[in-house]
Amino acid sequence: MSAKAATQARELLLKEYRGVLSTHSKSMPGFPFGSVVPYCLDADGNPLILISRIAQHTHNLQKDPKCSLLVGERDAEDVQAVGRLTVLAEAHQLVAPEAVEAAAERYYRYFPESANYHAAHDFDFWVLKPVRHRYIGGFGAIHWIDHLTLANPFAGKAEQSMIEHMNSDHANAIEHYVQLSGLPQGTAAQMVGIDSEGMHLRIGQALYWLPFAAPCNTPIQVREALVFLARADQWPQRETAEA
Incomplete structure (x- = not known):
């Protein structure tokens, strides 16, 4: 397995926001x-889903948590x-109040309409912990x-602050x-x-992931990357490993 393949695979997981849960x-x-389920990645980088308690796949996971998520371009x-x-992966339902609160804060940003049916119906957050x-x-x-x-090194207050400031x-x-990314x-x-x-x-109900030219590990690096992109005349090529 090459480092380049791992980068491309993770990029695909970030770019997409729905897949087939088996x-x-x-x-x-x-x-x-x-x-079919929508998903976003949680603070640890694992797929996070919100599913109904009466859904067939929920009953299946309660009996056997082993599952897979197929994501395609x-x-x-x-x-x-x-x-x-x-x-x-193995699916785990989130039950601790603080874990559910953190999941809701994150998931609602990506899928705002989910807040309504989560509150009105019996839906729960599950996290898919990858095995391979x-x-x-x-x-x-x-x-x-x-x-x-x-x-995600920024998950939580740091990420919320940056997002609110930009918006x-x-x-x-x-x-x-x-405009720059088409x-x-x-x-x-x-x-x-x-x-x-x-x-x-x-944009509307669709989600799009745009890569930085190089990884950002601190809020200062994120700010520098966002300022650079705001002044750029074309989207920079992303640095990727070749090996």
Whole structure:
């Protein structure tokens, strides 16, 4: 497994925000059960999902927490020629109040409409803790990846502060990021997430991850990267490992 493949696989997980959750069927033993779920990454870099207590996949996970999440590149003309990632994981329901609160704060930023049905219906947060990953980067580019997860060093108050500051004081910079990266225009974008490798913007109901040119490990480095992008005339090439 190459470092480049791991970077590409993690980038795919960051870029997408929905996948196929496969669980072991409770009502049809021996058969896999697939369902589509939205997700974002939690503070530890694990996929975070919000699912109904009456849903079939929830009953399946309660009986057997072993599952997988298949993520593929959106709008691909040839699905076999682009990247796709299978995350083999064990699902854990969040029950501690502080864990649920942190998950809700994060998830609602990415999926604001979820706050309504989470409050009105029986939905719970679950985190998928990866065991192994299978990444296919196109024809012949096939890799098993054991360690892919990367914690977000800004998760919590630091990230919230940066996001609120950008949305309230630097809407023009965010608009420039949208234009620079070729994202859909016409609807105002909101910043919803920042990690060491890039930022998430929400345009309408769609989410987009934009990479920094180089990893940022401190809030100061993030600020420098955001200022640089606000003044750039093209989106910089991301530094990637070759080995």
